[in-house]
Amino acid sequence: NASAVPTITKSVVILQPAPYFVGQTLQGSFTITNKGGASITFDELVLGGRLNGFNDCSNYINGVCPDFTKYYGITLAPGAPYAYTGTFVPALAGTYGFQVFYRVGTQWYWNIPTDAGVKNQVSVEVDIRPSEQIKDVIKQFEGLCFNLYNDKVGGCRLTDETGLAKGNCTIGYGHKVHDGVCNGDSKEQEFQGGISIQRAEELFQQDLPKKAADPVKRVVTMLLTQYQFDALVSFTFNAGEGNLTILVSDTLNVGNIAKFREDLLKWRNGGLLDARRKCELKIFDGNGYSC
Secondary structure: OOOOOEEEEEEEEEOOOOOEEOOOOEEEEEEEEEOOOOOEEEOEEEEEEEEOOOOOOOOOHHHOOOOOOEEOOEEEOOOOEEEEEEEEOOOOOEEEEEEEEEEEOOEEEOOOOEOOOOOOEEEEEEEOOOOHHHHHHHHHHHOOEEEEEEOOOOOOOOOOOOOOOOOOEEEEOOEEEEOOOOOOOHHHHHHOOOOOHHHHHHHHHHHHHHHHHHHHHHHOOOOOOHHHHHHHHHHHHHHOHHHHHHHHHOOHHHOOHHHHHHHHOOOOOOOOOHHHHHHHHHHHOOOOOOO
C-alpha cells in the first residue's frame, strides 16, 4: 500500500542574521515535501523550540514551548511541498534549539527524514540587552548634569550648603569621572567646560553595559524576562555590582522571588530612593515603565 513520506527538502533556517535578542521577532522557514504515494494531513505543523538543552518546556515561561507559528490542517498530496514561514519572539536569553514537528491525530513526529545536505534543526544564541524604555527610566532618575558635580551632594553641585564636598566626581547621567570628589584631577580636564546633551548620551551608552547590563548577566543565575532584566539593570546602575550580588544571592539566585521583592525595597538610602525602588519593582513585575 502507498503511504505518505513527509521529508524536509529545504533546511530549517532563521532568516535574520545574528546576533539575536530577547524581544526581537525572528522568522524561521523550511520546506517539507510529501515524497510518498498517498496524501497526508498535518493536524499541526510547527517549528518547535526548546531552551538550554531541555527535552521539555518546563524551563520556559509558564511551561509554554518556545515555538514558532503553528499551522493546522495542512494536506499534502503526493509530491506536494509546503513552504513554512513562521515567527517567534524570544522572551528569555539562552541557547534555543528548533526543529520541525508535526502531529497526525494524537501522535507527534519529529524524526523526519531529510534530503541529502538538508538540516531539520537549527540552534541559535539569544542575548538580552537593556530596552529603550529602561534607558529612559534610568536617565529620569539619574538626572542630567552638564557640569562636574559630586554625587553625594545632590542637585548637580560640588558642595552642600555647608561647603562640604562628598562622593565621587561625576557628570552627565551619573557618569563617574573618578573616585573621590572633584579636585582638579587630570581626568576632569575634558569636562571643565561642561558637556553637551549629545556627549552626555554618549557617556551613558558607554556606561550602561559595563556598569549595569554586564554585571546583571554575570551575577544573576535565574533566567530573566525583559522586564526583570531591565529592573535589575536600573538597580545596578544606581547601586553597583557588589550590592546587586548581595541582593540576589539569597533571593533570585535561589529561586526566592518573594524575598527579592521584599529586599529590593529595603535599598532606600534613608528613603531618598523609595520612588526608584518602587518603580523598579513595578517594572520587575511586568507592570510597565511608567513611574
